[in-house]
Amino acid sequence: MRFDDRLDPLLEEIAEKIINCTRCPLAEGRINAVPGEGPQHASMMFIGEAPGAKEDETGRPFVGQSGQLMTDIMKDVGIAREEVFITSILKCRPPENRNPDPDEVRACAPFVLAQLDSISPIVTVTLGNAAYDLFSSTFYLPKRKVGEVHGKVFRLHSTGARYLMPTYHPAGLLYNRKLIPEFRKDLETALKYLGMRP
Ligand code: URA
Numbered sequence: 001m002r003f004d005d006r007l008d009p010l011l012e013e014i015a016e017k018i019i020n021c022t023r024c025p026l027a028e029g030r031i032n033a034v035p036g037e038g039p040q041h042a043s044m045m046f047i048g049e050a051p052g053a054k055e056d057e058t059g060r061p062f063v064g065q066s067g068q069l070m071t072d073i074m075k076d077v078g079i080a081r082e083e084v085f086i087t088s089i090l091k092c093r094p095p096e097n098r099n100p101d102p103d104e105v106r107a108c109a110p111f112v113l114a115q116l117d118s119i120s121p122i123v124t125v126t127l128g129n130a131a132y133d134l135f136s137s138t139f140y141l142p143k144r145k146v147g148e149v150h151g152k153v154f155r156l157h158s159t160g161a162r163y164l165m166p167t168y169h170p171a172g173l174l175y176n177r178k179l180i181p182e183f184r185k186d187l188e189t190a191l192k193y194l195g196m197r198p
Contacts, residue, residue: 009114009118010040010118011035011036011040011085011115011118011119014035014111014114014115014118015035015036017111018033018035018091018111019033019035021033021091021092021108021111023107023108024092024103024104024107024108026090026092026093026094026104027092029092029093029095030056030092030093031056031057031059032055032056032057032058032059033059033091033092034051034055034056034059034060034061034087034088034091034092034093035087035091035111035115036061036085036086036087036088036091036115037060037061037085037086037087038082038083038084038085038086038087038119039082039083039085040118040119041119042083042084042085042119042121043083043084043121043122043123043194044079044083044084044085044121044122044123044124044125044190044194045084045085045086045087045115045116045119045121045123045124045125046062046070046084046085046086046087046124046125046127047087047088047089047112047124047125047126047127047131047135048061048062048086048087048088048089048127048128048131048169048170049088049089049090049099049100049127049128049130049131049169050088050089050090050092050093050094050097050100050130051088051090051091051092051093052064052066052093052097053093053097054067055067055093056092056093061086061087061088062086062170065174066169066170066171066173066174067170069170069173069174070127070170070173073170073180073183073184073187074187076184077184077187077188077191078191079187079191085115085119085121087112087115088112088131089105089108089109089112089130089131089134090104090105090108091108091111092108099130100130105130105134109134109138112134113138121162122162122163122193122194123153123162123163123164123165123190123191123193123194124156124163124164124165125164125165125166125167125186125187125190126164126165126166126167127167127168127169127170128146128168128169128171128172129145129146129169130169131166131169132144132146132149132166135164135166139154139156139164141154141164146166146167146168146169149166150166150167150168150182150183150186151165151166151167151182151185151186151189152165152166153165153189153190153193163190163193165186165189165190165193167182167183167186167187167190168182168183168186170183
């Protein structure tokens with residue numbers, strides 16, 4: 001066990017809290033909470049918006065159509081899904097897949113931030129506007145839309161998580177396939193930073 005494992009809760013302990021969470025009304029409508037999956041010592045972490053129907057059914061992140069597309073592109077650029085940690089800022093599905101409401105983000109954010117501290121990945125990739133909005137306000141990064149900041153890599157000074165790179169949400173790629181090459185290029189950029197442990 002690494003020394004820092006004892007400073008932050010382990011992923012399983014955080015997952016347990018997520019599974020039993022009743023901090024917001026989304027808990028009432030869920031089939032399953034979706035804590036996320038991947039190794040404790042992942043060097044990359046991917047953070048989306050919220051579980052959809054398939055994720056709610058299975059309790060696993062990014063297993064629907066957009067998750068399949070993301071998994072395929074990851075594989076193409078040389079990122080093995082089972083070696084990275086994948087989660088979302090909300091752990092329960094909003095009804096009809098509506099956008100997360102600010103109160104839900106406030107209630108759920110401590111979980112994703114605890115996961116970030118626990119894993120301490122070298123590179124964190126936020127997927128879409130909702131995830132980038134949470135991280136830009138938490139870490140004082142530029143307040144911009146993903147279309148303007150995707151592929152830019154920011155240093156996170158205040159955490160053990162060293163770099164953050166926003167990119168598009170894979171659901172957006174399903175609607176606008178022209179974004180796929182940009183998404184792929186962003187993942188290649190993120191991969192380069194893995195070798196640049198500060
Ligand atoms: N979209 C997300 O943001 N997260 C999931 O787990 C699935 C789809």
